[in-house]
Amino acid sequence: MGTFPLSAAGPRVREVIRHETARRRSLRLLSREPLTDTLVRFTFGGDLEGFTSLGPEDHVKAFFPVAHGMVGRDWTPSEFRPVGASSGPELDLDLVVHGDAGPATAWASRATPGDQLEIGGPRGSRLAPSGFGNALLVADATGMPALRRWIRALAGVTPVHAVLFGDDESLPGYLDGTEGLAATPQVASAPRYDLLEVLQAQDVTADTFVWAAGEANALIPVRRWLRRELGLPKEHLSLHGYWKQGVAGLDHHAPLDPSDPE
Numbered sequence: 099m100g101t102f103p104l105s106a107a108g109p110r111v112r113e114v115i116r117h118e119t120a121r122r123r124s125l126r127l128l129s130r131e132p133l134t135d136t137l138v139r140f141t142f143g144g145d146l147e148g149f150t151s152l153g154p155e156d157h158v159k160a161f162f163p164v165a166h167g168m169v170g171r172d173w174t175p176s177e178f179r180p181v182g183a184s185s186g187p188e189l190d191l192d193l194v195v196h197g198d199a200g201p202a203t204a205w206a207s208r209a210t211p212g213d214q215l216e217i218g219g220p221r222g223s224r225l226a227p228s229g230f231g232n233a234l235l236v237a238d239a240t241g242m243p244a245l246r247r248w249i250r251a252l253a254g255v256t257p258v259h260a261v262l263f264g265d266d267e268s269l270p271g272y273l274d275g276t277e278g279l280a281a282t283p284q285v286a287s288a289p290r291y292d293l294l295e296v297l298q299a300q301d302v303t304a305d306t307f308v309w310a311a312g313e314a315n316a317l318i319p320v321r322r323w324l325r326r327e328l329g330l331p332k333e334h335l336s337l338h339g340y341w342k343q344g345v346a347g348l349d350h351h352a353p354l355d356p357s358d359p360e
């Protein structure tokens with residue numbers, strides 16, 4: 099997706115850019131390629147004229163027909179090529195295929211080249227901040243496309259460490275060839291899977307920016323540790339439940355920790 103801009107608004111401020119072209123687009127699946135045990139890359143062509151995604155946390159909404167109408171699910175634009183191998187614009191979405199439990203994964207588990215998908219967005223882009231001493235990025239499989247965009251956005255500007263978590267032990271391979279990490283990613287995966295313990299071994303200081311995305315319940319203790327124990331100001335944190343065990347269509351705008359909805 100070329101270069102990812104940093105906020106020019108000033109140290110530690112994250113500029114928000116609204117996009118005029120946030121309309122519904124009809125895409126055609128060109129190919130699918132497995133990336134890790136759970137992540138599959140879906141490459142789309144079609145109506146991508148003017149597609150813009152500038153921020154590492156950007157998301158598109160994909161729409162799926164269900165009995166009572168349409169539902170939307172959020173995905174991160176992983177790569178956009180104005181002219182790709184198909185000679186037209188191409189968008190990559192890297193998706194966790196987790197069986198048949200929801201409309202998005204049901205679509206992804208069956209989709210074959212030629213299938214259509216309707217998307218909207220990104221409606222806006224929140225740029226990466228500048229001015230932090232270092233950054234800690236935390237993600238499970240669903241957050242990996244955004245995590246890779248964060249690494250690229252901060253490369254050469256802010257030293258970045260990454261912690262990956264969840265059941266997919268092959269996740270580090272997703273970052274092969276991605277330059278900009280200060281060290282090999284740490285992994286909290288099955289059967290050990292103690293995310294907090296792995297994070298507490300990281301060098302988090304008063305000058306650290308922390309971004310995290312993944313299963314919401316796993317991130318609640320992380321937020322409590324960062325906010326209550328370490329006392330990091332909320333401007334230093336960008337923590338997002340991207341899905342929640344047992345909840346369909348999680349509203350990611352709702353507070354991550356319902357007991358502390360700040």
Ligand SMILES: Cc1cc2nc3c(=O)[nH]c(=O)nc-3n(C[C@H](O)[C@H](O)[C@H](O)COP(=O)(O)OP(=O)(O)OC[C@H]3O[C@@H](n4cnc5c(N)ncnc54)[C@H](O)[C@@H]3O)c2cc1C
Nearest residue numbers: 173174193194200201202203341342343344345346347350
């Ligand atoms: C801003 C944002 C960006 C995102 N980017 C990506 C992305 O790039 N790639 C990606 O794969 N996902 C991404 N997600 C997560 C994705 O939107 C959710 O996983 C979504 O719930 C999938 O919808 P579904 O229809 O498959 O399942 P739903 O109908 O939402 O849920 C059905 C059941 O499946 C479970 N479930 C949902 N997701 C998972 C999962 N990953 N693993 C296991 N069980 C699950 C739920 O707990 C529920 O029990 C993103 C989410 C947000 C908010």
